[in-house]
Amino acid sequence: MQAKVMQSRLLELIRRTSSRLPDDVVRVIERGRRREQPGSTAEYALQVILDNIAMARDKSLPLCQDTGTIICYADLPAWLDESAFATSFSRAVAQATKLGYLRQNSVDSLTGKNSGTNLGPGSPSYHLHQTRGRSLLVRLILKGGGCENVGAQYSLPDTKLGAGRDLAGVRRCILDAVHQAQGKGCGPGILGVCIGGDRGSGYVASKEALLRTLDDQNPEPSLAKLEKQIVQEANTLGIGPMGFGGATTLLGCKIAHRNRLPASFFVSISYMCWAYRRDGFALSESGKITRWLYA
Amino acid sequence: MLLEAPFTEAKIRALAVGEMVEISGLVFTGRDAVHKYLHDGGKPPVDLTDSIIYHCGPVVVQEKGRWVVKAAGPTTSIREEPFQGPLMERYKIRGVIGKGGMGPKTLEYCQKVGGVYLHAIGGAAQVLAERVVAVEGVHLMEEFGSPEAIWEFRVERFPVVVTMDSHGRSLHRDVLAASQEALARLL
Ligand code: SF4
Numbered sequence: 001m002q003a004k005v006m007q008s009r010l011l012e013l014i015r016r017t018s019s020r021l022p023d024d025v026v027r028v029i030e031r032g033r034r035r036e037q038p039g040s041t042a043e044y045a046l047q048v049i050l051d052n053i054a055m056a057r058d059k060s061l062p063l064c065q066d067t068g069t070i071i072c073y074a075d076l077p078a079w080l081d082e083s084a085f086a087t088s089f090s091r092a093v094a095q096a097t098k099l100g101y102l103r104q105n106s107v108d109s110l111t112g113k114n115s116g117t118n119l120g121p122g123s124p125s126y127h128l129h130q131t132r133g134r135s136l137l138v139r140l141i142l143k144g145g146g147c148e149n150v151g152a153q154y155s156l157p158d159t160k161l162g163a164g165r166d167l168a169g170v171r172r173c174i175l176d177a178v179h180q181a182q183g184k185g186c187g188p189g190i191l192g193v194c195i196g197g198d199r200g201s202g203y204v205a206s207k208e209a210l211l212r213t214l215d216d217q218n219p220e221p222s223l224a225k226l227e228k229q230i231v232q233e234a235n236t237l238g239i240g241p242m243g244f245g246g247a248t249t250l251l252g253c254k255i256a257h258r259n260r261l262p263a264s265f266f267v268s269i270s271y272m273c274w275a276y277r278r279d280g281f282a283l284s285e286s287g288k289i290t291r292w293l294y295a
Numbered sequence: 296m297l298l299e300a301p302f303t304e305a306k307i308r309a310l311a312v313g314e315m316v317e318i319s320g321l322v323f324t325g326r327d328a329v330h331k332y333l334h335d336g337g338k339p340p341v342d343l344t345d346s347i348i349y350h351c352g353p354v355v356v357q358e359k360g361r362w363v364v365k366a367a368g369p370t371t372s373i374r375e376e377p378f379q380g381p382l383m384e385r386y387k388i389r390g391v392i393g394k395g396g397m398g399p400k401t402l403e404y405c406q407k408v409g410g411v412y413l414h415a416i417g418g419a420a421q422v423l424a425e426r427v428v429a430v431e432g433v434h435l436m437e438e439f440g441s442p443e444a445i446w447e448f449r450v451e452r453f454p455v456v457v458t459m460d461s462h463g464r465s466l467h468r469d470v471l472a473a474s475q476e477a478l479a480r481l482l
Contacts, residue, residue: 186418
């Protein structure tokens with residue numbers, strides 16, 4: 001495949017991700033709206049959100065003006081090396097920025113200067129792996145700043161929360177994080193959680209958990225149970241959409257786990273706003289999109 | 296319920312927390328740079344009497360010689376907490392649109408001045424941009440750049456929820472307290 005073809009496919013992936021939410025997310029937001037009291041501010045907020053989702057999709061414009069951190073996950077087959085992929089993707093990002101699919105959103109942390117292209121140290125954020133498969137798999141998450149700011153990491157035991165080093169302790173941390181966030185992360189939100197790892201790998205895994213769909217099932221039964229419990233309990237807190245109060249505080253919770261050192265026990269929580277932009281595709285060596293991963 | 300310009304003190308004092316309001320009239324955008332500028336004694340380039348300030352860094356482009364708003368969602372308001380109240384008092388700003396709510400200082404000034412905080416739906420960039428029917432001017436563009444400039448937006452039925460009113464009520468404070476209790480019961 002020519003680099004030009006690859007770049008145009010990746011540009012299409014960015015456009016789609018920025019302008020449309022995956023169906024699994026839309027369905028859960030719709031379910032939330034039906035559950036809210038007719039005439040309530042919560043129902044109103046969710047209706048505006050649903051209208052916005054439909055409008056962005058129709059007009060092919062960014063769902064939210066904060067097009068967020070660009071987190072790119074790719075499984076690279078033998079026919080493609082890392083640097084060739086990253087070059088094509090970075091070019092697609094710069095082009096997407098020029099076309100307005102992405103906002104100029106990447107600022108030099110020392111000088112405060114905006115690069116204007118979304119390119120710079122750490123931007124986009126790449127997570128590349130080799131695969132034995134024949135196809136290139138690319139998954140993309142656009143994660144806004146407002147919700148990233150309400151993420152949290154706990155080190156257990158936490159005496160203030162009464163949280164010990166077990167799943168009961170993990171549950172306390174997660175519910176505390178939902179409460180701390182209130183409506184500030186543009187709730188209703190979705191949590192990606194990692195139990196264990198170090199401070200860095202824990203947060204990385206918490207974001208990877210957001211690659212799962214809302215209707216899937218955690219293969220680990222104890223975590224599957226905890227995920228359901230968290231969503232159900234968080235929705236009794238009464239925080240509601242935008243923090244207006246209501247029954248829809250959390251749309252989903254996805255929990256991963258990593259081994260840890262005997263000395264540490266971290267719970268890392270990434271909060272994703274309702275504008276949960278995630279998409280992905282499989283691309284053949286000839287440059288054909290063979291499958292959309294979240295359609 | 297409709298809130299139409301002019302945004303007089305009487306109209307603003309009639310609003311109460313929890314009301315869903317649609318705004319029609321002129322609103323001015325302003326975020327960090329504008330608030331700091333006004334707070335430091337900068338002269339307002341527009342008449343702020345009985346005005347509404349919108350915490351928003353819009354995406355506005357020029358098409359065929361006119362400004363078109365591409366995205367216009369709210370930004371986080373709490374960053375302006377130190378400035379907002381005193382500015383409301385000095386210029387008789389009656390309304391503040393944003394997201395995430397503001398703190399006790401702003402709430403106090405809402406009571407004193409006759410002001411409200413109006414919460415827009417965070418992230419709803421397209422719905423909100425559609426309700427901006429015209430751009431009537433832009434100020435401090437050279438100084439602060441497009442997202443930080445003061446844009447004069449003519450809005451029609453711009454949807455917000457009153458979350459802080461002039462009677463001392465804050466929905467943010469109430470929801471925080473109620474959810475704190477609910478959390479304590481769960482834990
Ligand atoms: S938190 Fe999400 S919905 Fe809210 S402004 Fe940021 S990206 Fe948009």
